[in-house]
Amino acid sequence: xxxxxxxxxxxxxxxxxxxxxxxxxxxxxxxxxxxxxxxxxxxxxxxxxxxxxxxxxxxxxxxxxxxxxxxxxxxxxxxxxxxxxxxxxxxxxxxxxxxxxxxxxxxxxxxxxxxxxxxxxxxxxxxxxxxxxxxxxxxxxxxxxxxxxxxxxxxxxxxxxxxxxxxxxxxxxxxxxxxxxxxxxxxxxxxxxxxx
Numbered sequence: 001x002x003x004x005x006x007x008x009x010x011x012x013x014x015x016x017x018x019x020x021x022x023x024x025x026x027x028x029x030x031x032x033x034x035x036x037x038x039x040x041x042x043x044x045x046x047x048x049x050x051x052x053x054x055x056x057x058x059x060x061x062x063x064x065x066x067x068x069x070x071x072x073x074x075x076x077x078x079x080x081x082x083x084x085x086x087x088x089x090x091x092x093x094x095x096x097x098x099x100x101x102x103x104x105x106x107x108x109x110x111x112x113x114x115x116x117x118x119x120x121x122x123x124x125x126x127x128x129x130x131x132x133x134x135x136x137x138x139x140x141x142x143x144x145x146x147x148x149x150x151x152x153x154x155x156x157x158x159x160x161x162x163x164x165x166x167x168x169x170x171x172x173x174x175x176x177x178x179x180x181x182x183x184x185x186x187x188x189x190x191x192x193x194x195x196x
Contacts, residue, residue: 002021002023002191003021003191003192003193003194004191008193008194008196009191009192009193009194010098010102010192010193010194012098012122012123013093013098013101013102013105013122013123014098014102014105014122015102015105015106015109015115015118015119015122016102017102017106017195018098018099018102018192018193018194018195019192019193019194019195019196020048020049020050020099020186020190020191020192020193021049021190021191021192021193022049022050022053022189022190023189023190023191024053024189024190025053026049026050026052026053026055026056027052027053027055027056028052029046029047029052032046032052032055033058035058036055036058036061038058038062039054039055039057039058039059039060039061039062039065040055040058040061040062040065041062041065041066041069042065045065049190050186050189050190053189053190067178068178068182071084071171071174071175071178072084072085072088072107072175077167078167078168078170078171079164079167079168079171079172079175080111081107081111082107082108082110082111082112082114083108083112083133083134083137083168083171083172084171084172084174084175085104085105085107085108085111085175086104086108086112086118086121086134086137086138086141087137087138087140087141087171087172087175087176087179088100088104088107088108088141088175088176088178088179089101089104089105089107089108089118089121089122090121090126090137090138090141090142090176091141091142091144091145091175091176091179091180091183092104092179092183093121093122093125093126094125094126094141094142094145094146095145095180095183095184095187096183096187097183097186097187097192098192099186099191099192100179100182100183100186101122102192104179105118105119105121105122114130114134117130117131117134121138126138126139126141126142132161132162133162133163133164135162136155136158136159136161136162136164137159137162137164137172139155139158140155140156140158140159140169140172140173140176141172141175141176143155144173144176144177144180145176145180148177151173156169159172
């Protein structure tokens with residue numbers, strides 16, 4: 001029975017911690033192999049049914065996780081972590097992935113200390129006014145998400161006018177593109193649920 005049918009699906013976007021329920025059985029934690037643990041790259045991820053489901057193909061999961069970590073944790077140059085997370089949260093809000101939006105909205109709020117603006121994005125959607133720099137990041141992320149070819153010179157010019165350089169813009173593209181793909185994968189394999 002789905003979370004919606006059980007009445008445990010979240011009704012709105014939130015920064016609260018949510019659960020995720022798979023529609024396909026994940027690998028039971030006690031049955032994970034060393035190769036699957038290697039694909040997780042972090043043993044703590046074994047608690048997540050999403051990552052245990054992806055562990056059915058540990059090589060792809062490993063590549064996915066290393067890409068994710070490089071995009072969001074490799075912040076020595078380029079876009080600050082808060083705005084990478086903002087990009088992912090905007091994509092997730094636009095795609096309707098309540099679970100991913102909650103995760104990345106929490107990170108965006110934590111790293112930016114702009115809880116009110118992050119909550120505004122969740123409540124009002126990707127058209128919320130958050131200040132020109134954040135609005136430019138959100139608009140670029142949404143353009144890439146709607147149809148990649150919709151992203152172009154106008155979005156790049158707006159990002160540059162908001163103070164982003166080429167490395168920053170590349171990070172907007174990477175975080176938005178990765179989460180556009182990740183949302184679609186997550187939304188096709190299960191659904192968000194209220195903790196219970």
